Amino acid sequence: MDLFVSKYINKIDKKGRVSLPSSFRNVLPKANRNEIILYKSIKTPSIEGCGVGRLKEIAKRINNLDFFSEDYDDFSTSIFSEIVTTNVDKEGRFLIPEELKSYAGIKTEAAFFGQGYFFQMWEPKQGLKNTEDSRRRLLKEKKSLRMMLTQQK
Amino acid sequence: MDLFVSKYINKIDKKGRVSLPSSFRNVLPKANRNEIILYKSIKTPSIEGCGVGRLKEIAKRINNLDFFSEDYDDFSTSIFSEIVTTNVDKEGRFLIPEELKSYAGIKTEAAFFGQGYFFQMWEPKQGLKNTEDSRRRLLKEKKSLRMMLTQQK
DNA sequence: CATATACCCATTGACGCCCATATATTCCCA
DNA sequence: TGGGAATATATGGGCGTCAATGGGTATATG
Structure with missing residues (x-):
């Protein structure tokens, strides 16, 4: 499985360390298993994370913008300066930077939520509530959900 | 990680020295870890910096502008003639030239802001405000920022 | 010679690395 | 197939190392 799926709730110890769920670690390329990137979610009070490979993709994309445009600076600033890299120790744990922790109220x-190509970290209560809310919103449009789930191949 | 990411705020001591964040030092090629280049940002009251290797990239960018345009001369002059090289000592510190320091109001x-292939140095308050402004501008066009961050592969 | 800058050493706190344990999971074999 | 052993995961804690910072002294450069 090379996607972040399922949800987990892990403890943060005295030193501020938290275990990245094992199944998430396995999604990271064997080469860079010891480093992940974290950033504030744009739409929710949560932290999003993924492997460093994704960051390189983003970098390439930004690099293709007109270097002297205002957009270049805006993207570059909003993304690169807001992203933090964190090291995962041999036991699979990492530190959540204070700023991100308080942004998410953790x-x-x-609580870790798989999101496919990335994952989210929430304060557990808020995270579970968010899951319910999303599901409720989707169910209001059963038709589209059914379509999404039953479409084949 | 071979990109400048995240942000840091470091002190300037009596002698005018400031530590280049450790993660930034690691971006510089192992060969030339003791030298960086600095220049005034064209668009903002900040200082931009990078390893000496990036000079060629900057040259290329400018060279791609129309040679006979006013922009060419302006960028060429503003950047190249303003570039200064600075030595990083064994502890990872360097001196910010007075002219650049006052240009940025430092x-x-x-405050060091990762920008991917280079970094910016700001007077902390102004730098943080700039980040917010950037983000605000981008959020007005949610579509583009989300695209930049969530596109897969 | 005077000022600026490089080099050396020291301190403090944070972080990485190592070892340990408890629980859960998988595996293997009789 | 049942039970026990080996393995993996989440978690706890000790300790050495490194990063950021401060300061003394040598050295260079005009």
Whole structure:
């Protein structure tokens, strides 16, 4: 499985370390298993994360913008300066930077939600509520959900 | 990671020295870890910096502008003639030339902002405000920012 | 010679690395 | 197939190393 799926709730220890769920670690390329990138979610009070490979993709894309345009600076600033890289230790744990932790309201536990190509970290209560809310919104449009789920191949 | 990412705020000591963030030092080629180039940002009151290797890339960018345009001369002059090289000492610190420091309004602390292939140095307050402004501009066009961040592969 | 800058050494706190344990999971073999 | 052993995962904690910072002294350069 090379996608981030399922959800987990892990504890944050005294030193601020939290285990990246094992199944998530396995999604990272064997080469760079010891480094991930984190950034504030644009739309929700949560932290998003993924492997560094994704960052290089983003970098390439930004690099293709007109270097002297205002857009270049805006993207570059909003993305690169907001992204933090974090090292995953041999036990699979990492530190969540304070700024991100407070942005997401995370204190003693972090809830990990697989999102396919990336994952989110939430304060557990808020995260679960968000899941319910999304599901509720989707169910309001059953038709489209059914279509999404039953479409083949 | 071979990109300048994240942000840091470091102190400037009595002698005018400031630490280049460790993660930034690691972006510089192992060969030339003791030298960086600095120049005034064209669009903002900040200082931009990078390893000496990137000079060629900047030259290329400028060379791609129309040779007979006014822009060509302006960029060429503004950037090349303003570039200064600075030595990084064994502890990873360097001196910010007075002219650049006053251009950016930097006094006792410098904020380092990763920008991918280069970095910026700001007076902390102004730098943080600039980040917010950038983000605000981009969020007005949610589509583009989301695209930049979530496109897969 | 005077000022600026490089080199050396020191301190503090944060972080990485290592080892340890408890629980859960898988595997293997009788 | 049941039970026990080997393995993996989440978690806890000790300790050495490194990053950021401060300061003394040598050296260079005009």
